[in-house]
Amino acid sequence: xxxxxxxxxxxALAATGGMPWRTARAQAADRxxxxxxxAGLQVLDPIAGTSFVxxxxxxxxxxxxxxxxxxxxxxxxxxxxxxxxxxxLTYRFTLRPGxxxxxxxxxxxxxxxxxxxxxxxxxxxxxxxxxxxxxxxxVSAGSFVLExxxxxxGVISALGKPSVHTPFMMPARIATTTPPSQPVKExxxxxxxxxxxxxxxxxxxxxxxxxxxxLPREEPADGLAGGKRxxxxxxxxxxxxxxxxxxxxxxxxxxxxxxxxxxxxxxxxQRDKRVTxxxxxxxxQLMGGLALNHAQPPFNNLRVRQALQMALNQGxxxxxxxxxxxxxxxxxxxxxxxxxPLASEAGGEAxxxxxxxxxxxxxKQSGYNNERVVFLHPQSSPLINPMAMVVVDQMRKLGLNxxxxxxxxxxxxxxxxxxxxxxxxxxxxxxxxxxxxxLADPLVNVGISYNGAGTAPxxxxxxxxxxxxxxxxxxxxxxxxxxxELAAAMNRRALxxxxxxxxxxxxxxxxxxxxxxxxIDFGLPVMWNIRRG
Numbered sequence: 001x002x003x004x005x006x007x008x009x010x011x012a013l014a015a016t017g018g019m020p021w022r023t024a025r026a027q028a029a030d031r032x033x034x035x036x037x038x039a040g041l042q043v044l045d046p047i048a049g050t051s052f053v054x055x056x057x058x059x060x061x062x063x064x065x066x067x068x069x070x071x072x073x074x075x076x077x078x079x080x081x082x083x084x085x086x087x088x089l090t091y092r093f094t095l096r097p098g099x100x101x102x103x104x105x106x107x108x109x110x111x112x113x114x115x116x117x118x119x120x121x122x123x124x125x126x127x128x129x130x131x132x133x134x135x136x137x138x139v140s141a142g143s144f145v146l147e148x149x150x151x152x153x154g155v156i157s158a159l160g161k162p163s164v165h166t167p168f169m170m171p172a173r174i175a176t177t178t179p180p181s182q183p184v185k186e187x188x189x190x191x192x193x194x195x196x197x198x199x200x201x202x203x204x205x206x207x208x209x210x211x212x213x214x215l216p217r218e219e220p221a222d223g224l225a226g227g228k229r230x231x232x233x234x235x236x237x238x239x240x241x242x243x244x245x246x247x248x249x250x251x252x253x254x255x256x257x258x259x260x261x262x263x264x265x266x267x268x269x270q271r272d273k274r275v276t277x278x279x280x281x282x283x284x285q286l287m288g289g290l291a292l293n294h295a296q297p298p299f300n301n302l303r304v305r306q307a308l309q310m311a312l313n314q315g316x317x318x319x320x321x322x323x324x325x326x327x328x329x330x331x332x333x334x335x336x337x338x339x340x341p342l343a344s345e346a347g348g349e350a351x352x353x354x355x356x357x358x359x360x361x362x363x364k365q366s367g368y369n370n371e372r373v374v375f376l377h378p379q380s381s382p383l384i385n386p387m388a389m390v391v392v393d394q395m396r397k398l399g400l401n402x403x404x405x406x407x408x409x410x411x412x413x414x415x416x417x418x419x420x421x422x423x424x425x426x427x428x429x430x431x432x433x434x435x436x437x438x439l440a441d442p443l444v445n446v447g448i449s450y451n452g453a454g455t456a457p458x459x460x461x462x463x464x465x466x467x468x469x470x471x472x473x474x475x476x477x478x479x480x481x482x483x484x485e486l487a488a489a490m491n492r493r494a495l496x497x498x499x500x501x502x503x504x505x506x507x508x509x510x511x512x513x514x515x516x517x518x519x520i521d522f523g524l525p526v527m528w529n530i531r532r533g
Contacts, residue, residue: 318503
């Protein structure tokens with residue numbers, strides 16, 4: 001969406017100049033809460049879609065059975081609670097009474113079972129949970145049972161998974177009639193906002209209204225958990241491609257919240273008392289990485305992958321963002337993100353010092369024959385684009401024959417799904433960025449959990465990793481020491497097989513107008529609990 005800076009500033013001045021106080025206050029109360037997202041909203045279904053913007057959309061419209069609070073603990077959300085048998089093989093879940101879909105129909109256990117089955121056929125953690133299940137069935141309108149055939153230690157964490165793919169609930173009539181790989185046509189949730197699909201402009205703007213039927217929990221909002229109370233009648237999710245225009249719109253009060261602050265404007269925004277910068281850490285930080293096509297040359301060759309991993313200089317790659325000190329790490333070889341409970345850099349000892357000459361020798365010994373490396377470069381993403389340019393340069397210095405193909409993120413994401421060779425529109429490498437929410441647990445981690453699955457672009461398959469995943473899967477969540485040991489072993493294997501080479505860990509803070517009260521600083525946009533000051 002093109003928002004010329006002069007238009008934004010002129011509109012802001014006109015909105016404040018000479019306006020009576022009561023009129024200005026009334027208009028402020030009715031003004032939509034405007035969130036600027038990092039990429040345009042193209043897919044509305046959070047199970048079919050893989051992008052963060054679809055996840056952000058879904059948290060406004062849908063709801064979850066379990067939710068993560070600000071400390072990382074899992075708490076009941078749509079659920080009133082659960083009971084676990086002594087052998088930990090049977091879970092009985094009870095819904096909160098009074099929950100309704102946006103059309104006024106009651107939320108039932110049948111809806112939840114159907115939603116979980118659809119999610120479980122798509123998501124990496126969901127597939128593992130369903131593979132461990134003997135039966136998932138409703139027992140009444142308000143309760144359902146999960147019976148396990150074998151131990152699965154992370155049942156509650158799976159149901160509260162905070163990012164792609166999050167198990168959002170939808171009516172059974174929708175969940176049972178649309179395959180999980182295809183977007184549903186009807187958007188019907190039970191979340192705190194309703195979606196105005198009639199005036200949605202894909203990639204540019206989405207509008208929402210406060211859901212008058214929503215029944216918030218009684219306790220205060222905390223992270224993604226607690227009482228999701230909405231105090232503003234209207235909200236909008238918009239796209240502004242140009243970073244300077246985005247920053248100017250926020251400072252002028254034309255928009256209220258940026259999912260990510262433009263890096264070049266961080267020093268300016270840090271000094272501006274009209275805005276507030278988030279303070280992301282731990283799971284709220286980001287990790288860049290390279291999705292490699294393990295099924296096609298040249299990255300079906302382990303030694304080529306190892307040479308590439310050796311040549312990647314994370315410090316140089318992350319420096320492309322020009323971040324202030326303290327907002328990035330010069331090196332992190334933990335697949336589960338440094339600074340999180342299961343972090344481990346085991347296996348990364350040889351990668352602590354970048355050695356380009358050694359990497360070139362490894363590439364020469366690999367038998368690489370100058371095969372074309374089709375690099376999908378999503379230039380429209382302000383998070384990915386600067387890092388991608390450095391990665392391409394490092395790949396060429398290594399000696400790879402890189403065919404850099406620039407495109408927007410939506411096009412890259414679609415082509416990424418192709419399993420064709422590069423001669424027929426396939427791909428070799430795609431630079432991506434994930435939050436700690438998508439990485440911090442091995443069962444959700446893109447470089448570990450998709451091992452041998454063949455259902456996502458990460459087509460890696462390491463026989464040694466499979467039993468480690470099964471053992472971790474069965475380990476109760478309270479056995480943290482053992483889970484850390486297993487996470488370290490899996491980190492070692494993921495680096496050895498070069499499942500998903502890492503390009504650097506950094507912070508990309510959200511920023512919002514300081515007049516907004518009650519904003520929850522969580523690491524992804526939380527659009528409830530906000531009032532205008």
